[in-house]
Amino acid sequence: xxxxxxxxxxxxxxxxxxxxxxxxxxxxxxxxxxxxxxxxxxxxxxxxxxxxxxxxxxxxxxxxxxxxxxxxxxxxxxxxxxxxxxxxxxxxxxxxxxxxxxxxxxxxxxxxxxxxxxxxxxxxxxxxxxxxxxxxxxxxxxxxxxxxxxxxxxxxxxxxxxxxxxxxxxxxxxxxxxxxxxxxxxxxxxxxxxxxxxxxxxxxxxxxxxxxxxxxxxxxxxxxxxxxxxxxxxxxxxxxxxxxxxxxxxxxxxxxxxxxxxxxxxxxxxxxxxxxxxxxxxxxxxxxxxxxxxxxxxxxxxxxxxxxxxxxxxxxxxxxxxxxxxxxxxxxxxxxxxxxxxxxxxxxxxxxxxxxxxxxxxxxxxxxxxxxxxxxxxxxxxxxxxxxxxxxxxxxxxxxxxxxxxx
Numbered sequence: 001x002x003x004x005x006x007x008x009x010x011x012x013x014x015x016x017x018x019x020x021x022x023x024x025x026x027x028x029x030x031x032x033x034x035x036x037x038x039x040x041x042x043x044x045x046x047x048x049x050x051x052x053x054x055x056x057x058x059x060x061x062x063x064x065x066x067x068x069x070x071x072x073x074x075x076x077x078x079x080x081x082x083x084x085x086x087x088x089x090x091x092x093x094x095x096x097x098x099x100x101x102x103x104x105x106x107x108x109x110x111x112x113x114x115x116x117x118x119x120x121x122x123x124x125x126x127x128x129x130x131x132x133x134x135x136x137x138x139x140x141x142x143x144x145x146x147x148x149x150x151x152x153x154x155x156x157x158x159x160x161x162x163x164x165x166x167x168x169x170x171x172x173x174x175x176x177x178x179x180x181x182x183x184x185x186x187x188x189x190x191x192x193x194x195x196x197x198x199x200x201x202x203x204x205x206x207x208x209x210x211x212x213x214x215x216x217x218x219x220x221x222x223x224x225x226x227x228x229x230x231x232x233x234x235x236x237x238x239x240x241x242x243x244x245x246x247x248x249x250x251x252x253x254x255x256x257x258x259x260x261x262x263x264x265x266x267x268x269x270x271x272x273x274x275x276x277x278x279x280x281x282x283x284x285x286x287x288x289x290x291x292x293x294x295x296x297x298x299x300x301x302x303x304x305x306x307x308x309x310x311x312x313x314x315x316x317x318x319x320x321x322x323x324x325x326x327x328x329x330x331x332x333x334x335x336x337x338x339x340x341x342x343x344x345x346x347x348x349x350x351x352x353x354x355x356x357x358x359x360x361x362x363x364x365x366x367x368x369x370x371x372x373x374x375x376x377x378x379x380x381x382x383x384x385x386x387x388x389x390x391x392x393x394x395x396x397x398x399x400x401x402x403x404x405x406x407x
């Protein structure tokens with residue numbers, strides 16, 4: 001198969017650039033996106049070739065921006081369970097509710113999807129150092145995959161990040177740099193470092209390739225539903241990229257004839273303490289106004305989302321909507337998911353479940369809709385959010401009488 005990546009293209013002015021390490025249009029400063037040779041891909045890519053592929057997201061290699069399979073850096077990420085959530089569905093009055101459980105990826109979040117693609121492309125482009133700006137999950141993934149690939153790895157995080165996420169990144173051996181500021185300030189500094197040091201920053205100069213990894217959640221959802229798109233998606237929104245790319249994945253499958261027509265409505269889930277995308281959607285205003293984050297959902301705490309407008313446009317185009325939930329609702333969402341489906345999600349998962357509940361109460365999602373929600377990270381990373389639960393433990397003497405008394 002000849003080269004499948006044609007170029008990078010500006011999402012605003014449509015100027016094209018060589019497929020190198022760049023992410024911004026030099027003319028209008030719009031973001032760049034990978035352009036594929038779909039006619040060539042269609043000759044080699046169908047349901048049969050997918051099913052013969054590995055039990056990982058690399059079964060969709062033809063639609064991912066790595067030219068040579070020998071450059072793939074993988075730990076069997078992706079192809080995570082799509083669970084029929086009967087208990088949670090019954091609680092919410094939904095007959096066809098599914099959970100896409102990305103808590104079981106190698107570093108326990110969906111970020112392994114984007115990082116396996118980014119690091120593989122960085123290897124293909126002959127980089128020796130990988131780095132990222134992170135609210136936590138990405139730090140762990142870049143540290144793990146950077147080490148696996150033999151790269152030097154640097155991760156830059158807000159200094160007030162949850163300890164579980166810092167530990168999860170540190171164990172793989174990356175150099176961790178904590179910055180006194182929020183994620184948006186961390187990200188600005190990383191853009192300067194990327195320009196000065198020539199490193200492969202997965203969510204800066206490698207971002208066009210990195211973002212493509214999120215499409216695989218759309219691919220897997222369609223395949224696991226029996227080669228069809230769902231009626232509704234509820235997706236946690238930080239930068240907005242995850243939401244747009246899941247929908248892009250469904251549309252690519254449609255355009256290649258792998259699934260029937262996509263009529264999916266997309267719903268954005270955010271915390272009230274950092275809801276620039278949800279606010280724009282709910283007020284029908286395409287201007288994404290930056291905010292200062294103030295929420296326990298730190299993995300979603302991006303006050304100036306890079307893909308906010310594109311997330312807004314995707315939601316509006318699909319006929320979807322959004323919901324913003326309080327910190328109290330987030331905590332209740334974590335508990336509800338754990339008690340009904342036996343899945344311990346981080347705060348972003350609590351946002352998604354709480355947003356789903358609100359969308360159902362507002363009758364934006366109907367009982368018979370085939371609805372998929374995305375649980376993107378493991379709760380062991382954000383234990384602080386529900387630490388009060390340990391106060392309810394009952395301590396007794398090692399005797400039967402002591403047990404009888406508490407009953």
